[in-house]
Amino acid sequence: MPITVDQLKQKLENELEATHLDIVDTSDGCGAKFQALIVSPKFDGKPLLQRHRMVNTAIETEMKEIHAFQMKTLTPEQWEKQNS
Amino acid sequence: MNRLSVSRLFHLNNRKLFQALIARYSVDTGSKDYIDGLVKDDNVVVFMKGTADQPRCGFSNAVVQILNFHGVNKFSFHNVLEDESLRQGIKDYSNWPTIPQVFIGGEFIGGCDVMLEMHKNGELIEELNKVGIRSVLLDRIEEEEKK
Known part of the structure; x- marks a missing residue:
């Protein structure tokens, strides 16, 4: 079964308490390529590599099927700043 | 160098090469x-x-x-x-x-x-x-x- 955006959102909401998620399937539907913007308070004080590792862990099962997962990981403060 | 030693040398080198190849390819690259x-x-x-x-x-x-x-x-x-x-x-x-x-x-x-x-x-x-x-x-x- 191809991985869906909803499936990833659910995982990231549960595991990372993501407050904002923007996930786009860029694979034309085969479910192997995604672009994601993930905003989570859990990223606070964590360096970039660590944040990416947290995401990779949260969607570990899905990552086995996914070929490419591009991500931006922001804290709620960073997200707010970017939008203001 | 006579003919015999040339062929022996060749043989030896070949064997060394062979061993080197074995060593290289039997390595677990993972x-x-x-x-x-x-x-x-x-x-x-x-x-x-x-x-x-x-x-x-x-x-x-x-x-x-x-x-x-x-x-x-x-x-x-x-x-x-x-x-x-x-x-x-x-x-x-x-x-x-x-x-x-x-x-x-x-x-x-x-x-x-x-x-x-x-x-x-x-x-x-x-x-x-x-x-x-x-x-x-x-x-x-x-x-x-x-x-």
Whole structure:
């Protein structure tokens, strides 16, 4: 079964308490390529590599099927700043 | 040298070559020990799809472009498409699920997104500096400042 955006959102909401998620399937539907913007308070004080590792862990099962997962990981403060 | 010794020498060399080949190809290229050696082999080591000259994935290509942009044209790379054992091994080694993977000074730096971010925020210049590589971007920045 191809991985869906909803499936990833659910995982990231549960595991990372993501407050904002923007996930786009860029694979034309085969479910192997995604672009994601993930905003989570859990990223606070964590360096970039660590944040990416947290995401990779949260969607570990899905990552086995996914070929490419591009991500931006922001804290709620960073997200707010970017939008203001 | 008479004919006999030439043929013996040839035989000996052949056997040595044969043994060297066996040693090389019986190595488990996905093992921690083997990869430990690879990542410390050079200041900058990239595990990628394709080669530095001909990357076979957009993300691998991006990583090479970023390095080149900083004047890093000589680095070690390993094409994981040629070695299934290494392809899985490197993912286990760094606990990172995707290719490409970049190592600087033997340390895992990240994949394409991390490299791009570090390129943008200047951290890449610092990381390269740690292993004695001066990014050519610094020269450009200094030139700009002089103007």
